[in-house]
Amino acid sequence: MEKLVLKTIKKYGLILPGQILVAAVSGGPDSVAMLHLIRKLTVSWGVKIHVAHLNHMFRGAQSEEEACFVAGMAQEMGLDCTVESFDVPSYISRTGLSPEEGARNIRYSFLQRIAQACKADAVMTAHHANDQAETVLLHLIRGAGPEGLAAISPREGNLIRPLLETGREEILHYCREKRLAYRMDPSNEEDVYQRNKVRLDLIPRLKKLNPQIINALTRTANICRSENQLVQEITEEAMGQVELVRQERGATLDLNRLDQFHLAIRRRLIRKIVDDFTHAPGSLSFDHTEDILNLRPGKEICLPGRLYARKEKGRLIFSRCPNFPQEDFDFFTPVPLRVPGITRIPQLNISLETEVIPWPEPHYVKNKNSAAFHLNVLDGQLFVRGRLPGDRFQPKGLSGTKKLKDFFIDEKIPHEQRKAVPLVISGDKIIWVVGYRTGEQTEATPLNEKALWIKVKKLSRA
Template identity: 40%
Template sequence: MLAKVKETIDAYGLLQAGDGVVVGVSGGPDSVALLLSLHRLAPEYGIRLHVACLNHMMRPRAAQEEAAFVSRLAQELGLPVTIACRDVPTMARQGKKSLEEAARQARYAFLEEVAGRVGASKIAVGHQADDQVETILLHLLYGAGTAGLGAMSYRRGRVIRPLLAVTREEILAFLAGEGHTYCLDSSNLDTDYRRNHIRHRLLPFLEKEYNPRVREVLWRTAEIIREENSLLESLTRRAWSECLRHEATGTVELSARVLASLAPALQRRVLRLAYSRLLGEGKSLPFHHVEAIRSRLGVREAAWQLPLGVQARLHRGRLRLQRQSLPRGEISFCRRLAVPGSTPLPRGGVLETSVLPGEALSRIDWKEVPAHEAYADLGEPRPQLFVRYRRPGDSFYPLGLGGRKKIHDFFVDAKVPQELRDTVPLVTTATDIVWVAGLRLDARWQVRAETSCAVHFRFIVNQP
């Protein structure tokens, strides 16, 4: 099993020397195997580990025993540990969410908090190959596109999944060989939970009646779909740049002609992207609305009322999606950022950009970089960049703070005067914030030792 974990880490670049890694450990076999594996491999990769365990307060006595088990295990391994409690049942009730969803959100929020506090760059969780298979079936049964059918990724932000190619059977064999005990969560047997129903009823039925190797087949299918979805996401970013004609707060305008010329798969993705850019990350346009728009791209005039107060209108070759009521105080501005070059801003000032090769980066004294400048590793090919002001729901991963933070909350913590918050430029890609000008870079774009090329941003205030 260790060889497979190491192969996964190397294949997907999950760990780099010097990484601090928060390891989420519940006490169950998967997370115990994850912790033991990373502890064994830590000297080879030059990483430091911090154990984190969350009591969801769903099984009071058992959860306390599991937390005590995790604490003892961390102590045996000589590792620091953080134990915390969150009242997930109350969170689920107040947020009108399922227990599963509330627990997942609480768990990741806790892990991000710990990572920020201890200065960790990675969060390792114990999802394994059988979890992946169950996720695929869940998404398939309840509806998903290629992003959903690709299931969980090996890396998303700072979260890594080193066990994703390892089966439950391999994990149990590893623990038996190591002579290590673990805890069993009785709630994993409760088939009232959808995932448990799939695990204990649907998958055994499929193995018995249809294909004894169905888990292997589904896992392999997810691998293929995820890689192909990555390509589609790259093509979508390119198609978005070609279609976009105007973007401002509360409004997106696309070329109907260019959109109609795209393959149906890209049409759907561009439309969903336009909708989510209006309403914020996580808002998805339902399939039947997407198809209603696609079916009439060739006509001269058409209009649609979309969910959450968005109106779409086709007029004179342009498709406009617009929120019908704009929140007070928003400023309607979004412009493509010239790279390299200069981009003027509506209230005076300019954003200057240049591109620096890796050898130039090695000569920079990072401690002396002023607040009005930043350097970002955007990868290759470099995405189209934009400059705009904040929108409702904007969030990013502030460098050095750990975890995701809403722009509003970041401005409050940074003591940005309320009257100035709508005028702070944000450098973005089509989907993500890169730099809050003059304040903070997003941690996902940080320049690293292996960076071969970076974009240098310089925010000049009140330049005529």
């Protein structure tokens, strides 16, 4: 393992002599092995390591014990250490983020703050080859292109991942060999969220087809990363050739110039222009991008972020949506669903109760306020919100997506009632327009062993 990690460090230039590093240490085997090994490898390099641990306050006393464990380990190694606590459950309740995304935001903000205070050259995390393989599969399942399949990078800004080409089995073997103590997070063994299902179910099945599946998927990520970098460079060069004119409330470009490029570059140009304009990278889905490219002259479409696009006089025009006043889209802040548990939406006087149940369930009855979903829809970002301009939905039984606005029209939902229709969201996908229709291929089937049952109830007035 030492030779493999050292090879990764040298290949990507992750650590240089005399640097100051912040080590993100959770107390699990991955981060403990990383800290022990990097300290050993760099002891003659004059590298200084500052240990950082954030207690996310998800698991009460257990989280407190892990924080004490990391602080004690750092002290035994003679390393400076910063341990802080942050009430992430309250944060995600306020912001509507998923537990995974909320914890990640707070954790990286904490790490960057410590790095700045220490004047560190880099922050190192313990992502390894199995994490890489899981990420490739998750992105593949969602329908990603080369950019998504590139997955995790060995270096991202000042973030470095020296274990990225090392498998989890090697890490656990290293811990046993060096007799390193560590702490295990029991939530990693729960098969509720999609990443855990990939780790616990899908990868073991794939190993029967290819025992080297982790290496194969890691290689796929490396290939896609290199090719994605090339396409990004081509896209940057193309940006200077489309006669893009940026304005305060919009941007326009020459369609003839755009059409001279390969479809792959046209898609990237569209996404980059919208990302730069909205300052919200990733806001455009594949369907939105295709809709823009296929626009007919004189027509316009609404996009996420209160934008619309139209083709006019040989130019593609992006503008703020002047024809969608706030009162027409009185959506409430996205609220993460507790799984299992009860999530209250006081704005609509309802609650959503969720539970993971054995499937098929003989007492289950589907109706407008009850639906059962297969667990693959749980990707760590399950939440409920109101409609947004540009929303698209693939109703059960439909081969493609359609505008949510058109779905409402087809269902004869009065305009004044539409803003009060809750939407259950997984990632960027609507899986249930509550009271009307579930999404295509989201409901539990007889082939599933477990299902997520969601029930909508009126809040008590008492």
